[in-house]
Amino acid sequence: GAVVSQHPSWVICKSGTSVKIECRSLDFQATTMFWYRQFPKQSLMLMATSNEGSKATYEQGVEKDKFLINHASLTLSTLTVTSAHPEDSSFYICSVGRGNTEAFFGQGTRLTVV
Amino acid sequence: QKEVEQNSGPLSVPEGAIASLNCTYSDRGSQSFFWYRQYSGKSPELIMSIYSNGDKEDGRFTAQLNKASQYVSLLIRDSQPSDSATYLCAVKGYGGSQGNLIFGKGTKLSVKP
Numbered sequence: 645g646a647v648v649s650q651h652p653s654w655v656i657c658k659s660g661t662s663v664k665i666e667c668r669s670l671d672f673q674a675t676t677m678f679w680y681r682q683f684p685k686q687s688l689m690l691m692a693t694s695n696e697g698s699k700a701t702y703e704q705g706v707e708k709d710k711f712l713i714n715h716a717s718l719t720l721s722t723l724t725v726t727s728a729h730p731e732d733s734s735f736y737i738c739s740v741g742r743g744n745t746e747a748f749f750g751q752g753t754r755l756t757v758v
Numbered sequence: 759q760k761e762v763e764q765n766s767g768p769l770s771v772p773e774g775a776i777a778s779l780n781c782t783y784s785d786r787g788s789q790s791f792f793w794y795r796q797y798s799g800k801s802p803e804l805i806m807s808i809y810s811n812g813d814k815e816d817g818r819f820t821a822q823l824n825k826a827s828q829y830v831s832l833l834i835r836d837s838q839p840s841d842s843a844t845y846l847c848a849v850k851g852y853g854g855s856q857g858n859l860i861f862g863k864g865t866k867l868s869v870k871p
Binding site: 650686687688689690735737741746747748749750751752754 | 790792799800801802803804807846848859861862863864
């Protein structure tokens with residue numbers, strides 16, 4: 645399967661600041677990466693599809709100006725949570741998929757906004 | 759709205775027993791089905807994938823798919839305490855990208871020594 649590296653694994657930030665999360669595909673050139681969010685005891689929810697060289701596609705209800713996605717190369721996508729608030733505290737996970745098959749996930753980033 | 763339903767559990771089984779996890783889905787056009795295991799605080803890892811009706815076995819794990827009933831299950835034989843985790847069922851529609859991957863809320867499995 646694909647090897648996906650996500651950084652940082654956890655971050656604590658103050659309310660109003662911005663946080664950047666990186667997702668790297670280490671052994672596969674990914675034209676598309678995916679960002680999920682998971683609240684405690686909830687399922688994974690797709691936030692957006694990150695497209696290399698073009699704008700990300702956001703799911704309904706996800707604010708594109710708050711969750712900035714940059715996919716500048718075939719191996720790196722970044723998610724920036726801008727002006728973070730406590731309600732943004734969650735587990736953020738990126739993934740890569742090979743064609744129409746399964747998803748391979750990064751290690752996830754636990755964001756806590758205080 | 760496309761949905762994937764799982765019993766949230768917790769499902770508790772004794773060590774060595776068979777754990778049976780079930781999942782139903784609403785979209786009849788679904789083509790690909792996956793079971794992921796997620797330990798607390800960790801990201802999901804793929805356990806099994808199944809694409810056609812019937813059973814698929816991999817070690818202690820068996821996935822079963824019945825498209826007519828829109829039902830997919832995962833059996834874990836000889837359950838071990840290390841199998842204690844939340845198991846996510848995921849379903850993908852025909853064609854398209856991973857964006858069509860819909861997850862259930864997961865079933866929490868507890869294997870008692």
